[in-house]
Amino acid sequence: MNIYFSANARDMESSIDKYRLIIKAVRESGNTVIHDWTEVAVFRGHMVLDKIRWQELFREAQMGIDNAALVIAEVSGRNVFGVGYEVSSALNKGKPVLALVEKNQIDTSYINGIVHPLLTVKSYSVRDLAKNVKAFIEANEA
Amino acid sequence: MLVYFSASARDIENDIDTYRTIISAVKAEGGIMAQNWIEAAAARKDFSEDPEWWRSICEDAQEALKDADKVIVEATGSSTLGVGFELAHALVNRKSTLALVKRDTKGAYVNGLRDELLQIAEYDKEGLAKIIRGFLGDRE
Numbered sequence: 001m002n003i004y005f006s007a008n009a010r011d012m013e014s015s016i017d018k019y020r021l022i023i024k025a026v027r028e029s030g031n032t033v034i035h036d037w038t039e040v041a042v043f044r045g046h047m048v049l050d051k052i053r054w055q056e057l058f059r060e061a062q063m064g065i066d067n068a069a070l071v072i073a074e075v076s077g078r079n080v081f082g083v084g085y086e087v088s089s090a091l092n093k094g095k096p097v098l099a100l101v102e103k104n105q106i107d108t109s110y111i112n113g114i115v116h117p118l119l120t121v122k123s124y125s126v127r128d129l130a131k132n133v134k135a136f137i138e139a140n141e142a
Numbered sequence: 143m144l145v146y147f148s149a150s151a152r153d154i155e156n157d158i159d160t161y162r163t164i165i166s167a168v169k170a171e172g173g174i175m176a177q178n179w180i181e182a183a184a185a186r187k188d189f190s191e192d193p194e195w196w197r198s199i200c201e202d203a204q205e206a207l208k209d210a211d212k213v214i215v216e217a218t219g220s221s222t223l224g225v226g227f228e229l230a231h232a233l234v235n236r237k238s239t240l241a242l243v244k245r246d247t248k249g250a251y252v253n254g255l256r257d258e259l260l261q262i263a264e265y266d267k268e269g270l271a272k273i274i275r276g277f278l279g280d281r282e
Contacts, residue, residue, distance in 0.1 A: 005176060006225060016189065016200075020163030023279075031193075048248045051253050051254075054250075054251065054253040054254030055253075055254045055256060056250070057251075057252075058255055058256065059254075059255030059256075075223055078152070078222075078223070080222065080223040080226070081222035081225055081226035081250075081251050081252065082226055082251035083223060083224065083226065083229065084223035084224060084226025084227035084229075084230070085226035085228060085229060085230045085251070085255070086224065087180070087223075087226075088226070088227040088228075088229075088230030088231050088234070089230050089234075092230065092231070092234045094269075100276075107193075108195075109223070110194050110196065110199075110200070110223045110224035110227070111223060112193045112196035112197070113193070113196030113197045113198070113199050113201070114200050115201075130244070
């Protein structure tokens with residue numbers, strides 16, 4: 001099963017470890033992360049992208065969502081405009097979405113207010129991140 | 143014309159002047175705010191930890207979006223999960239939408255979005271009213 005992963009790419013140094021845990025959990029459950037952009041984003045670092053490159057990234061993200069059976073989104077922190085857009089896009093395209101929020105941020109996150117039959121919201125610590133990912137995949141396996 | 147305005151409320155103390163300029167410009171064009179949450183957010187300052195409160199915020203936003211003829215979003219602000227979510231929702235609901243990004247903002251995701259109903263405009267405070275006038279004046 002193809003799974004698209006959406007997350008903030010701005011602060012990769014501090015986020016990449018948890019992103020790798022999520023991606024590892026997807027692969028360990030026998031699934032594929034479609035259009036895995038994370039390692040490229042680490043390599044890119046703080047490089048400023050021009051409009052053309054943003055358009056390519058947007059197109060790739062939409063293709064990733066279109067071709068995915070499920071979407072997993074890490075929605076913690078600031079600067080998550082694109083993640084919000086992609087969560088909404090995925091839900092509107094009928095894709096089940098797992099929104100992961102760090103435990104200390106869950107109570108004040110906008111994601112708390114979104115009610116949608118295809119949306120699962122989970123707060124996590126690094127310790128139970130993989131377990132949450134695998135449980136979501138299992139629950140959505142046909 | 144009913145206009146819905148979406149923006150981050152996290153740093154409202156810093157952003158309130160810009161938001162008020164946007165709302166004034168809408169009203170100057172004869173527009174009516176579909177839901178004017180700005181002043182309530184400015185008065186509140188702290189974010190609730192009650193999930194029911196968040197649910198009511200989202201429900202109100204979805205209703206207002208549905209009712210609106212046009213949508214304006216401020217897409218520069220920090221912590222904009224909700225703004226990204228509402229922008230996508232507006233486009234799915236075929237609302238003509240203006241996304242405003244502060245001039246010289248580096249790395250804005252919104253710059254990558256492409257939709258026939260979406261206009262993206264870089265702004266400084268002085269030019270805001272003119273941009274909004276142009277958007278609301280476009281009756282398409």
